Amino acid sequence: xxxITAGTAARAKPSRLKQIDSxxxxxxxxxxxxxxxxxxxxxxxxxxxxxxxxxxxxxDPKWVGLDNWTKIVGxxxxxxxxxxxxxxxxxxxxxxSVYFKPNDPIVWKAMGNxxxxxxxxxxxxxxxxxxxxxxxxxxxxxxxxxxxxxxPTVLPLAALALLWLWVLNPDYGLFNNTLRSFGVPAELTxxxxxxNRALVKPAFIIMGIWRGVGxxxxxxxxxxxxxxxxxxxxxxxxxxxxxxxxxxVTWPLLSPTTFFLLITALIGGFQIFVEPAIMxxxxxxNESITMVMLIWKKAFRDFAMGYASAQxxxxxxxxxSITIINFLLARRWVFxxxx
Amino acid sequence: xxxTSDQHNTLPGLGARRLRxxxxxxxxLILMVGAITQLAPLLYMVSTSLKDQKGIFELPIRWIPxxxxxxxxxxVWTKIxxxxxxxNSLFIAITTTVGEVLVSAAAGYAFARxxxxxxxxxxxxxxxxxxxPGVVTMIPSFILFRTLKWIDTYYPLIVPLLFxxxxxxxxxxxxxxxxxxxxxxxxxxxxxxPLQTFWYIFLPLAGPVLATLGGLGFIARWNDxxxxxxxxxxxxxxxxxxxxAQLNGLYERRWDLLMAGSVIAIIxxxxxxxxxxxxxxxxxxxxxxxx
Numbered sequence: 101x102x103x104i105t106a107g108t109a110a111r112a113k114p115s116r117l118k119q120i121d122s123x124x125x126x127x128x129x130x131x132x133x134x135x136x137x138x139x140x141x142x143x144x145x146x147x148x149x150x151x152x153x154x155x156x157x158x159x160d161p162k163w164v165g166l167d168n169w170t171k172i173v174g175x176x177x178x179x180x181x182x183x184x185x186x187x188x189x190x191x192x193x194x195x196x197s198v199y200f201k202p203n204d205p206i207v208w209k210a211m212g213n214x215x216x217x218x219x220x221x222x223x224x225x226x227x228x229x230x231x232x233x234x235x236x237x238x239x240x241x242x243x244x245x246x247x248x249x250x251x252p253t254v255l256p257l258a259a260l261a262l263l264w265l266w267v268l269n270p271d272y273g274l275f276n277n278t279l280r281s282f283g284v285p286a287e288l289t290x291x292x293x294x295x296n297r298a299l300v301k302p303a304f305i306i307m308g309i310w311r312g313v314g315x316x317x318x319x320x321x322x323x324x325x326x327x328x329x330x331x332x333x334x335x336x337x338x339x340x341x342x343x344x345x346x347x348x349v350t351w352p353l354l355s356p357t358t359f360f361l362l363i364t365a366l367i368g369g370f371q372i373f374v375e376p377a378i379m380x381x382x383x384x385x386n387e388s389i390t391m392v393m394l395i396w397k398k399a400f401r402d403f404a405m406g407y408a409s410a411q412x413x414x415x416x417x418x419x420x421s422i423t424i425i426n427f428l429l430a431r432r433w434v435f436x437x438x439x
Numbered sequence: 440x441x442x443t444s445d446q447h448n449t450l451p452g453l454g455a456r457r458l459r460x461x462x463x464x465x466x467x468l469i470l471m472v473g474a475i476t477q478l479a480p481l482l483y484m485v486s487t488s489l490k491d492q493k494g495i496f497e498l499p500i501r502w503i504p505x506x507x508x509x510x511x512x513x514x515v516w517t518k519i520x521x522x523x524x525x526x527n528s529l530f531i532a533i534t535t536t537v538g539e540v541l542v543s544a545a546a547g548y549a550f551a552r553x554x555x556x557x558x559x560x561x562x563x564x565x566x567x568x569x570x571x572p573g574v575v576t577m578i579p580s581f582i583l584f585r586t587l588k589w590i591d592t593y594y595p596l597i598v599p600l601l602f603x604x605x606x607x608x609x610x611x612x613x614x615x616x617x618x619x620x621x622x623x624x625x626x627x628x629x630x631x632x633p634l635q636t637f638w639y640i641f642l643p644l645a646g647p648v649l650a651t652l653g654g655l656g657f658i659a660r661w662n663d664x665x666x667x668x669x670x671x672x673x674x675x676x677x678x679x680x681x682x683x684a685q686l687n688g689l690y691e692r693r694w695d696l697l698m699a700g701s702v703i704a705i706i707x708x709x710x711x712x713x714x715x716x717x718x719x720x721x722x723x724x725x726x727x728x729x730x
Contacts, residue, residue, distance in 0.1 A: 135602025
């Protein structure tokens, strides 16, 4: 791309006509560029500056240096307390939680919860590849399958949140009643997923897979349809079985798709908000509070704008680093046709 | 696995074909189980929305309610005034979508077909927006709009999108790049200026990509919860998702009403999906990939 512009610029002498053409060009791109400055670049810089202030919107902002940051990522190690706990015959794992004392435990909790919820991504992608492979053959009702699988992805999350509260209702919900009708033991069919400290995150993962897998399957299906048939035929001549064909033809050719889906799922997953905000309010006992929920609460409930900005930046840096690392790693495993 | 494929290689054509048929049937069965899993909660939503208060808690689950209580919808729509949220959401979604698509298409066209210094630099700059997570810009944006006295108005939800988005600009550029060069030549002969060339020649050709972007944009705005949650405080200005979340607190255990509200919320999206499935389900799959 760069070479083309450079070439034309070198060839043509700057003329009035060219200048007018350039002006038209700038006019066409002016709005998105202004939007970029006002709603992306500007706030990006503003939020890092804000993160060094204490500001409740009512009184004047107060410079606090790195205080917000040390509160977020800072922690203390308490070897004495740890030793004391061990001396009281506490299991070493419990004692360890005394040893490590974060300055603001809720941040670590929210980070941990958010990371936990990301575990749904590989499951979802695996399932999506499987469904797409099944759909990638001539069969009746294919278009209907596509629409049905795609549907949950585009529906308003607020409505799906209410629906899933109801679906996983311990006594009357669809989920537990379906389990009962399949003869699953009673103690497993009375679980209150949204109120249970151990189950609330898995419940969000299940809901997330239900909502996202169809879209991912369709993206995979589109990619599968681009895989040249000759490659499979060649593999068959070499005596490859179905698994071999998948391993050495399908999966490598799908790697750009996997990469794209992984990146988007990670970026979205790190910013999950609506479900816990509507369904559990982060509970029970903060087991489902996520980073964005925490940031939202800090900013718009406690009006700690500086502290919330620092948290937002921390999350932003994590997301951007993981995206960049993924792009760097992609060279190793993502197959590109042109190279 | 190995044995079947060995047979597959050695058996005559008829055997291979039968194997293939069994494979298709098996795939269909699995896909049908999947489709039921995807659909069942949604049917459950519709079914619950038509039950009376006794019917909700009736076991085993009765899929076709008896009696069918259409009044639930009436109650949610008029008494709880979900119609208000519906109109508000519709207004926001339509204005933002039209603005976003037109402005982004113009910019995408310029990046694809016009020559000016710094074109690639500006395009790259714009694309970096895609890397910035929304959460980072959320708080300063709020402060900006607060300074403008735009809190509890729709401006913070609408105005930023009228500047176009990086994603839509990117998709439009990819599309316009793929069109043949002769198009400009024809326009030049006719003496059209760039705006006319864009409006009369290129924009009409961009139907599929505009439809896809329009659909995606509408869905994103209709579904948005965090934006209205931050900026809207008056009850009368609530959008559908805000109202649903509020109902959840007010009408605990009234699953009939909550589900009726949810059904109303998903209807526009279902209509869009059904009308646009041709563009959509197929092109959505490729949107992210061509880059």
